[in-house]
Amino acid sequence: MSISRAPLMNLVRLKGTPILEQLHLEERLLRASTDNWCIVNDGTNVPTIVMGMSGKPSQLLEVGPVIKDRIPVIKRFTGGGTVIVDKSTLFVSLICNKDDVPSVQPYPRSVMAWSGSLYGEVFEGVDGFQLRENDYVFGDRKFGGNAQSIIRNRWIHHTSFLWDYNVRNMAYLKLPSKVPQYRLERDHTEFVCRMKDYIERSDFVEKTVKAVGNQFAMKEVNLEDIDSYAKGEHVKSTRLLTMEELQEAMASTAQSA
Amino acid sequence: MALRMWASSTANALKLSSSTSKSHLLPAFSISRCFSSVLEGLKYANSHEWVKHDGSVATIGITDHAQDHLGEVVFVELPEEKSSVSKEKNFGAVESVKATSEILSPISGEVIEVNTKLTDSPGLINSSPYEDGWMIKVKPSNPAELETLMGPKEYTKFCEEEDAAH
Numbered sequence: 001m002s003i004s005r006a007p008l009m010n011l012v013r014l015k016g017t018p019i020l021e022q023l024h025l026e027e028r029l030l031r032a033s034t035d036n037w038c039i040v041n042d043g044t045n046v047p048t049i050v051m052g053m054s055g056k057p058s059q060l061l062e063v064g065p066v067i068k069d070r071i072p073v074i075k076r077f078t079g080g081g082t083v084i085v086d087k088s089t090l091f092v093s094l095i096c097n098k099d100d101v102p103s104v105q106p107y108p109r110s111v112m113a114w115s116g117s118l119y120g121e122v123f124e125g126v127d128g129f130q131l132r133e134n135d136y137v138f139g140d141r142k143f144g145g146n147a148q149s150i151i152r153n154r155w156i157h158h159t160s161f162l163w164d165y166n167v168r169n170m171a172y173l174k175l176p177s178k179v180p181q182y183r184l185e186r187d188h189t190e191f192v193c194r195m196k197d198y199i200e201r202s203d204f205v206e207k208t209v210k211a212v213g214n215q216f217a218m219k220e221v222n223l224e225d226i227d228s229y230a231k232g233e234h235v236k237s238t239r240l241l242t243m244e245e246l247q248e249a250m251a252s253t254a255q256s257a
Numbered sequence: 258m259a260l261r262m263w264a265s266s267t268a269n270a271l272k273l274s275s276s277t278s279k280s281h282l283l284p285a286f287s288i289s290r291c292f293s294s295v296l297e298g299l300k301y302a303n304s305h306e307w308v309k310h311d312g313s314v315a316t317i318g319i320t321d322h323a324q325d326h327l328g329e330v331v332f333v334e335l336p337e338e339k340s341s342v343s344k345e346k347n348f349g350a351v352e353s354v355k356a357t358s359e360i361l362s363p364i365s366g367e368v369i370e371v372n373t374k375l376t377d378s379p380g381l382i383n384s385s386p387y388e389d390g391w392m393i394k395v396k397p398s399n400p401a402e403l404e405t406l407m408g409p410k411e412y413t414k415f416c417e418e419e420d421a422a423h
Contacts, residue, residue, distance in 0.1 A: 054332035108356035148356035
């Protein structure tokens with residue numbers, strides 16, 4: 001009789017790693033590694049705006065204040081919307097071989113549903129948690145934003161969790177043209193909530209690792225050892241927008257006003 | 258299965274098509290939106306792209322099965338004209354439902370035309386995956402690669418088995 005073993009998942013714990021570095025690492029591990037990865041980053045170093053692959057700064061950002069206050073703007077390799085992250089944000093990223101999660105089809109809604117079920121374990125006992133459309137919410141308030149990238153035999157699902165937020169930072173973001181139906185016409189502060197009001201930070205991290213560990217055999221890997229797991233060249237599409245690009249975005253906003 | 262066979266023969270007898278195009282492509286079956294449509298006359302990759310080979314030009318897009326599973330496409334990234342594509346290698350991406358999904362080329366060749374309508378109307382991939390939602394046209398560098406692709410019946414079975422496995 002054969003005993004099936006849970007597939008291996010490498011766990012990388014980061015603290016305060018710059019979000020650009022985290023995203024570069026994720027893109028590298030997705031494209032150049034064949035292992036499964038869980039990356040947890042406890043905060044990033046400076047407030048940073050992160051847009052999805054198709055994001056246009058002129059449509060999504062108040063570009064003038066962004067330039068004036070020198071807020072870095074990143075375009076990431078996954079889809080989804082725009083967030084502003086900082087030292088209080090918690091990041092959890094899951095990179096999987098599709099064959100190691102056979103119940104999940106490598107398509108957005110299937111991966112999203114699987115993630116909702118996983119975090120349902122994390123937030124068991126916390127009132128009102130659900131995956132609503134493509135967001136994690138308590139009730140009707142969003143606290144976790146998701147994005148994915150799906151390649152031939154692998155996918156990444158990563159989340160930024162809004163532990164706390166600075167209302168002033170929210171002001172750098174415009175109301176996007178595409179919003180989930182449940183948002184109705186609420187502005188940022190009416191639409192989001194602070195995760196810290198619902199769960200302890202260390203509790204969340206350990207429960208997440210435990211929930212992932214219910215499906216995978218976990219192995220901690222240090223960042224310094226990543227090179228041995230991800231070799232060779234790969235497409236690098238995550239990048240910091242240049243000042244010229246932001247200024248062009250501001251000019252095009254002014255022209256269409 | 259019997260229902261689909263009936264639908265297929267009925268569709269063929271009635272010469273039903275999923276569009277008003279002049280391409281003379283017939284659905285292998287298309288009874289309702291519960292089933293993704295698979296067209297005769299095309300070749301299919303197991304990564305859910307289709308190829309229509311017409312003389313020295315091959316048109317490539319993603320299948321109805323793929324667009325249905327991806328959800329509403331909101332952005333498409335395509336290569337430049339005169340660039341090269343390689344069999345089973347990534348040539349572009351679509352964004353849908355928070356995800357970027359790469360598109361693999363079923364064959365190798367040179368890109369001779371790109372569907373620029375997809376820039377402003379990415380939803381054509383959902384509404385018309387085999388017609389207006391075409392992505393690139395390629396001059397094949399190795400036409401023998403087309404023989405390695407699936408025909409409509411084989412691809413239909415492949416999709417059924419893939420969906421049943423999950």
